[in-house]
Amino acid sequence: MAAASHASGGGTSHRGVLLLLLLPGLIALLTTFLLPLIWLVRASFASSAMAALRGGDWTLESYRTVLLDPFYWKIAWNTLYLGVNVAVLAVVLSYPIALFLARTTSRWRGVLTALAVAPLLTSSxxxxxxxxxxxxxxxVINTALQSSGLTDGVIRLTNNYFGATVALVEILMPYAILAMLSGFGRLNTQFEEAAAMLGANRLRVFTRIVLPLSLPGVLTAALLVFVLAISSFVTPRLMGGGRVFVIGTEVFNEATVTLNWPLAAALSVLLLVLFGSVIVIYQRAMRALEM
Known part of the structure; x- marks a missing residue:
């Protein structure tokens, strides 16, 4: 009886210590994420910027505008298009780098890994x-092409989605490398050795063993890059030159130029819904891979 009471008291004490350790993180999460998120959703139902500040005058006008205006549907499509392109290109380009870093036994592995993620030390x-x-x-590219005589005029590589895509792929590749590197470290090379002993060539080993086993890391990297790409603002705005319209740039315009805070908040909520949808798809894909 005394032992049971002691065990119960020990469990309660353990839970209390655990809660105390979690408390700073919970407070930080509440003040930096949940409260701003609640205010954001609340502001999206306001009738004006002043109503968003003082409360009252609730309306669905901002959501009606977002859902019924073809311009915002086009922006949502542009955002998805940019995010998917950046995610696919970043993962494809980062995959061989991450696989090499995970497999190499060179003493320079740490240095090479540091070089691969070193761009993160520089501001985007x-x-x-x-x-x-x-x-x-x-x-540099246009000057080189014209100097070599390959082109007579300027090739427009900026102020469009091409420039924004190229810049975002390079900026987000280190994140893809890190995400895949953590997943590739768990690959069992014994399966590859067994397949090679049974006569499988390198291409067959890669397509039938390495690639399927590395898909969880690939999906994680794709999710991370996609989320960062569709929420980006600075790169699409600078590389797009005002001609690339995505949700991030439009939120900035509505919040700072037209001062339509409710519409900016509604667009932000739309972006959060997009995040949630992608995460649900990712979780289902991961469960399918585990089966």
Missing amino acids: VVRTYGWMVILGDRG
Whole structure:
């Protein structure tokens, strides 16, 4: 009886310590995410910026505008299009790098891994400006093409979705490498050795063993890059030159230029719904891979 009472008291004490350890994180989550999210949803139902601040005057006008205006449907499609393209390209380009880093036994592995993720030490704004210099009308590529006689005029590589896609792929590739590297570290090389002993060539080993086993890491990387791409603002705005319209840039315009805070909030809620939908798809895909 005494032992049971002691065990019960120990369990209660353990839960109390655990709650105490979690408390700072819960407070930070509440103040930096949940409360702003609640205010955002509340503001999306306001009739004006002043109503969003003081409360009252609730309306569905902002959601009606977002759902019925073809312009915002086009923006949503542009955002999805940009996110999917960036995710696919970043994963395809990062896959061999991550696989090499996971498999190499070189003593320089740590250095190579550091070099692969070193771009994260530089601001995305600086890297975007770098791509503006490279892809601009008088940039490195156009100057080289014209000097070599391959082109007579300027090839428009910026102020469009191509420039925004190229810059975002380079900016987000380190995230894809890190995500896949963590997944590839759990690959069992014994399966590959067994397949090779049974006569399978390298291509067959890769397509039938390595690629299927690495899909969880690939999906994680794709999800991470997609979410970062569709929520990006600086790179589409700078590389797009005002001609690339995605949800992030439109939220900025509505919040700071037209001061239509309710519409900006409604667009932000739409982006959150898009996030949630993609995460649900990701979870179902992961469950399907585990079966």
